Every structure is written in C-alpha cells, then in structure tokens.
Amino acid sequence: MTALRPTRRHLLAAAPAFMAGAGLAACTPQATREKHTPKSKDSAMPDPHNNRPLIIAHRGAPGYLPEHTVAGYDMAIRMGADYIEPDLVFTKDGHLIVRHDHYLSDTTDVADHPEFADRKTEKTGHEGADWFTEDFTLKEIKTLRARQAFAARSHAADGKFEILTFAQMIAVAKGRTSLSGNPIGIYPETKLPSYFKSLGFDFEKAMMDELANAGWDRPGSPVFIQSFEDGILRSLRGKTELPLIMLLEKADGVSMKDIATYANGIGPSKALLATMEGQSTGMVEAAHAHGLKVHPWTFRSDHLPGVFPNAQAEFDFFFDLGIDGVFTDFANDAYAALLARAARKG
Numbered sequence: 001m002t003a004l005r006p007t008r009r010h011l012l013a014a015a016p017a018f019m020a021g022a023g024l025a026a027c028t029p030q031a032t033r034e035k036h037t038p039k040s041k042d043s044a045m046p047d048p049h050n051n052r053p054l055i056i057a058h059r060g061a062p063g064y065l066p067e068h069t070v071a072g073y074d075m076a077i078r079m080g081a082d083y084i085e086p087d088l089v090f091t092k093d094g095h096l097i098v099r100h101d102h103y104l105s106d107t108t109d110v111a112d113h114p115e116f117a118d119r120k121t122e123k124t125g126h127e128g129a130d131w132f133t134e135d136f137t138l139k140e141i142k143t144l145r146a147r148q149a150f151a152a153r154s155h156a157a158d159g160k161f162e163i164l165t166f167a168q169m170i171a172v173a174k175g176r177t178s179l180s181g182n183p184i185g186i187y188p189e190t191k192l193p194s195y196f197k198s199l200g201f202d203f204e205k206a207m208m209d210e211l212a213n214a215g216w217d218r219p220g221s222p223v224f225i226q227s228f229e230d231g232i233l234r235s236l237r238g239k240t241e242l243p244l245i246m247l248l249e250k251a252d253g254v255s256m257k258d259i260a261t262y263a264n265g266i267g268p269s270k271a272l273l274a275t276m277e278g279q280s281t282g283m284v285e286a287a288h289a290h291g292l293k294v295h296p297w298t299f300r301s302d303h304l305p306g307v308f309p310n311a312q313a314e315f316d317f318f319f320d321l322g323i324d325g326v327f328t329d330f331a332n333d334a335y336a337a338l339l340a341r342a343a344r345k346g
C-alpha cells in the first residue's frame with residue numbers, strides 16, 4: 001500500500017458542502033450517470049473484496065439530501081459507497097417503491113397535496129393518522145416529492161426529487177462504479193413483509209422478479225438482501241443464493257447457530273456490539289465463529305454517541321472490533337476513516 005497522498009477525489013470525499021451543491025444539479029439517472037460515474041480507481045483505498053469493511057450508503061446520502069433519491073444515491077457513490085441501500089414497500093397496485101416506511105408524511109410532501117387529504121387515515125400498528133403507500137397507486141406516488149426526514153439536516157432540496165421504484169433504483173446502481181473501481185452494489189431491505197403479505201402482496205416474488213429483470217438474481221451479483229423478519233429470509237434461502245442478512249435490534253434470544261442455517265450475515269444495531277464503556281460484547285466474534293458477516297447500523301456523524309469525539313473515532317472503534325461493513329448516512333466520513341486507516345497501515 002502506498003502512503004496516503006490526498007488527491008482532489010479525496011478532498012471531495014471530505015467536502016460534503018461542495019458535493020451537496022453538485023447533488024442538487026443531478027436530477028435524472030441518465031444525467032448523473034454521464035456526469036458523475038468515476039472514471040478511474042482510487043489506488044489509495046483497499047479493495048472491499050480484500051478484507052476491508054464495506055461502505056453501505058444507508059438510504060443514499062440522507063446526511064445531505066432527502067433519502068432514497070437518485071441525487072442522494074449518486075452523492076453517496078461519489079463519496080465512496082460500495083453499496084447503496086433501498087428500503088422497499090408496496091404501492092396499492094403492487095409496485096415496489098423505495099421508502100423507509102409505508103407511511104408517507106415524514107419523507108414526502110404528501111401533506112401538501114389537497115387531492116390526497118381524504119386518504120389520511122389511521123391504521124393498526126401505527127401511531128396517529130397518516131398517508132400509507134398501500135393506499136396510493138404508483139401514478140399517484142409519482143406526483144409526490146421527497147423531503148428530508150431529519151429536522152436538523154438541510155432542507156434545501158425538499159420538493160425537488162421524485163419517489164423511485166425499485167426498478168429505477170437498480171438502474172441507478174447498474175453501470176456505476178465505486179471509487180474503489182468495483183460495480184456499485186445494492187442492499188435491498190424488505191420492510192414489513194408479514195404486513196404486506198396480510199394485504200395480499202408477495203414480497204419475495206416482487207423483489208426477486210425485479211432482481212431477475214436486472215440480471216442480478218444470480219450468485220455473484222452485487223446484492224445483499226436484508227430483513228428484520230426471519231420468515232422471509234428462511235423462505236428465500238431455498239430460492240436464491242444471494243447473500244441474506246438478518247437484521248437485529250435486540251440480542252435477546254439470538255442464536256448465531258440458527259441464523260447461520262438461513263443467512264450469510266447479521267445486520268445488528270451497533271449498540272449490540274459494544275458496551276457503553278467501549279468493551280466488545282462478543283457478538284462480532286460469535287457471528288464470525290459461525291461464518292456470518294457483521295454489518296452494523298446506523299453510523300450518523302451528526303448523532304455521535306457521546307464517547308466519540310468525532311466520526312472517524314467512532315468508525316475506527318468499530319473497525320477495530322472486526323466488523324465487515326457499516327451502514328452510514330455519511331459515506332464520505334466512512335471513506336475518509338478507511339483511507340486514514342489504510343495510510344496508517346502503510
């Protein structure tokens with residue numbers, strides 16, 4: 001490994017304000033592909049397929065732009081992401097769209113559409129009235145625009161970007177290359193598969209059909225599939241060789257031996273990996289002992305746990321635990337931390 005010498009690309013990775021400006025100009029998949037696909041490999045960054053943690057762009061680049069948008073995904077790619085993450089939910093007419101929640105008020109301008117005022121309703125399992133994706137056709141969803149979900153983050157791009165279908169999101173990734181010189185991968189999450197099944201939607205078929213359409217249903221495709229529900233992963237295990245990741249919010253009742261029968265890794269809350277005093281809980285070692293990858297979430301540079309003075313210190317701490325990837329809202333900070341780490345190892 002050569003010693004780290006900052007290049008213009010490195011500086012861009014650490015200059016989010018500049019990149020946010022570029023992101024606002026990039027609104028269409030075709031335009032962004034032509035303008036921003038990296039042309040050459042960053043020789044200072046170790047290859048992600050050679051034992052360095054993956055940078056998984058959690059919902060795109062929501063630290064800077066509305067989540068799950070073309071501009072957000074493109075920004076994350078320019079910032080050094082290896083994978084971009086779509087959370088998936090259904091529309092009324094059975095299309096998979098990219099939203100973190102099936103309620104729409106947090107991340108879209110649906111409340112500003114008087115034509116949908118009577119669509120606001122209450123549903124079991126959700127606190128308060130809202131608008132829900134399963135009550136809207138795709139054509140109606142396409143009239144909405146994305147908004148930043150976090151009050152304290154920039155809202156400059158609110159109202160500018162459309163809601164993506166899963167097929168459109170895959171198209172963003174296809175043909176893009178990471179700063180490390182590899183194809184950009186996708187990391188789809190099945191949101192509420194049991195709930196959508198109760199409404200008559202077949203999550204497995206809809207998702208796998210889209211992956212097949214893209215030619216990304218085969219072993220070796222740059223795809224991880226994740227879920228908080230083990231049922232859909234157990235079922236998928238018999239149908240696909242794509243790597244499956246079991247998301248974990250709690251450690252209670254977790255058996256790595258059992259997870260290893262149907263999944264290839266775990267996606268734990270980072271709080272499950274270390275104590276407040278900074279001691280490993282042993283979860284990384286336990287997962288690795290069963291051949292499971294460990295991809296914790298969510299690394300947010302603007303919501304750092306108090307024990308860390310800055311984002312790099314947090315990333316370094318978790319990299320030292322031996323994790324295999326990070327879900328982060330700030331791909332540029334993960335990239336900078338990995339570059340600094342590579343430079344130190346020389």
Ligand code: G3P
Pocket residue numbers: 058087100189226247267297298327
């Ligand atoms: O999918 C990993 C992580 O994204 C889980 O949290 O709620 O942001 O989907 P969430």
Ligand code: CA
Pocket residue numbers: 085086087189
């Ligand atoms: Ca997710």
